[in-house]
Amino acid sequence: MSARSWMDRGTELFLGTVDRLTDDELTAPTALDGWTRRHVIAHVHGNAEALRRLLSWAATGVENRMYSGPRQRAEEIETLALLPAGELRALVRGSAVSLAEDLDALPESAWRNPVVTAQGRTVPAEEIPWMRAREVAVHAVDLDHGVGFADLPDGFNTALVAEAAARHAARGHAAGLAAWLSGRTAQAPALGPWL
Incomplete structure (x- = not known):
């Protein structure tokens, strides 16, 4: 399978798990220190938007970092985690769809263009599907609601x-x-x- 196939499968697992959680279950803690399921969902939404910025950078050549810094990322997660459940669910689903559309629209010539990850690594844009696959699959497990690594x-x-x-x-x-x-x-x- 390709990184894009893993991304699509991980997205299905993540969103399917989110759909099966009741609104009350969204407040349960996860294995991630200090994060509830709401935080994980908010993070996965924010990650999609951050990766979309990298795709824009790859397509246009205009620098567009994932985040302005760790503080912006953390504040965004905390703010989004407080949204009403329906709004949070709609955001994470919408950003996943938009990211997939942006990936499909990236010109073939742009896949080798360099972008910089949140950790400061310079990578070609072709790594973005793997970066997303990692996020959605591992965080589907982190939601602790029926998905384990054996399901990946x-x-x-x-x-x-x-x-x-x-x-x-x-x-x-x-x-x-x-x-x-x-x-x-x-x-x-x-x-x-x-x-």
Whole structure:
């Protein structure tokens, strides 16, 4: 499967899970420290809008960062998480549709154009579907309502594990990861956030 296929599948899983949650269930906590399901939904909406800005940058050559900074991102999530449930659901669904439309409209010549991620990495625009696939799939699991990593495509999980391992190894955890992943120790290393 392609990153775009994983993105589309992850979007279906995420939005389907959001649809199955009652309004009261949106306030339940998640595994993400300090975030309720409302925060996760608000973040996924904001991520779609941020990726749309990167697509605009790739298409036009005019710099358009995902966020003006971490504070803007955090404030946006907190504000959107307070919206009425129906409005929050409509926003996350609408931004997912708009992002897919923007991806479909990006000219072939723009896919190699460089953009800068929220973490400051310069990547070609062709990485945007993977960035979104990662967000919607992992956050579908974070909603803790019937979706687990076993529900995600094997190829996606393989790519996710490879990326997470590479990032953690680059932060000094290579030996601990090697020992654990090779079955030489039962103790997983303490890694902290991966992204």
